[in-house]
Amino acid sequence: MSQLSPQLAAALRGERPLLYGSVEINLPGHDLLLVDGAAELMIGNRKFVGRDPVYGALDTIKGLTDSVGEKAPVVSLGLIPSSATALAALVDPAVQGSPVTISIGCVDMVTGLAVPHAYVLFAGELDVPTITWDARDRRLEYRIGSVAERLFAVEEALRLCLAWHQSVWPGELGLEFVSEVETYVPWGQKIDLTAVETRTNNAALGRITRDRT
Incomplete structure (x- = not known):
């Protein structure tokens, strides 16, 4: 009770x-x-x-x-x-x-x-x-x-990007200057396991940079 x-x-x-x-x-x-x-x-x-x-x-x-x-x-x-x-x-x-x-x-x-x-x-x-x-x-x-x-609930439509974020919370600029980083995997090719190549879309600088480590 x-x-x-x-x-x-x-x-x-x-x-x-x-x-x-x-x-x-x-x-x-x-x-x-x-x-x-x-x-x-x-x-x-x-x-x-x-x-x-x-x-x-x-x-x-x-x-x-x-x-x-x-x-x-x-x-x-x-x-x-x-x-x-x-x-x-x-x-x-x-x-x-x-x-x-x-x-x-x-x-x-x-x-x-x-x-x-x-x-x-x-x-x-x-x-x-x-x-x-x-x-x-x-x-x-x-x-x-x-x-x-x-x-x-499966939320497949959600995206971690500024456009989707603004569609839900208009005026909230938390993702405005966030860079998108992805791992580049060549399809159908032998992957070089000695290095990892990443592509960075730097929205603030307006260019794409590639780094190999």
Whole structure:
């Protein structure tokens, strides 16, 4: 319980704590704020609802575990879209990567408000949607990847040069006068192992110099 806030820890030590689970999905142009059950709950200064009038309701949450492994954790989030329009909006490619926060908290039985500082169980982003159709049912299950997946992203486009550096941090001149040094290896020829030839592109002096050691 050391990771819980003092307010939440005190509420959970009560005789009959009323728990809730909440899901926040930051869609482009709209924050989808859902709470489990058919209820409305003020969490901070925002109202979480059991059923969003535009997008629908929360169905299931699967895959929440407390463990350490070699792979980024993945959670499955089930939603019940309110309409075909809502379903189409939720599977739009533009929503992929939208931040998702799954939390658990406690309700103050006196005020009816959420106890401050809910405990975050999972933070990730929308990844792959799967639609399940039935005769009288329509459900959407979203694979949510952890924010830790970004650590595995392949950044092949990155370049250690002034042009790329300026494209990301305009006005930052840390690479303006840095020389590019490369090792010259003649393709298809016998390499002279008695010496190493390097070519230095000295941008400050505007010339290329070759050195043999």
